[in-house]
Amino acid sequence: EVQLVESGGGLVQPGGSLRLSCSASGFTFSSYNMHWVRQAPGKGLEYVSIINNNGGSTTYADSVKGRFTISRDNSKNTLYLQMSSLKAEDTAVYYCVRPYDFWGQGTLVTVSS
């Protein structure tokens, strides 16, 4: 059974940093590109970043470029999202996605003083 379990969310002050993790199981992680998608409270969905299967290619939304870094450790079956210089508008549930059919349950990031 495919499972994606995010962790690392929480409350952080503006300008702070946070690292999200997504632990994958039930499939050959190293064979799949992986995505991060977020959803602000009560709002729609927004693509954040994507990474190819070996980590050699990454892409970011303009809204997070230069502040967020996506990475993966295929030996640990884990996807990461390093977030820095966080802003209030980054407040959202962050979902790890195996494109396009499996989503984690999400982890909430709240940026507030």
Added chain:
Amino acid sequence: EIVLTQSPATLSLSLGERATLSCRASQSVNNYLAWYQQKPGQAPRLLIYDASNRATGIPARFSGSGSGTDFTLTINSLEPEDFAVYYCQQRNSWPYTFGQGTKLEIK
């Protein structure tokens, strides 16, 4: 950036009726258009990919159609579990984008 516009914003229907949801793209997305269902407190669930292909385990009452810039999700004979928010999403070009959603509510 490709903008996806969904209509209507809210659709009120009764059990057993047919729902027709629309998604219009600001430019062609070829057939790289997906539909998702989201219920409160849950992650989105993939229903349709590449415009008309049902995802694994999705009931046959869900169908997708369209190409280019105009797409439709049809749900035949609404069941209680179908009342949710539906999003379309394109993967033709980065940034991948979602529509703003259509809320399907019980009349």
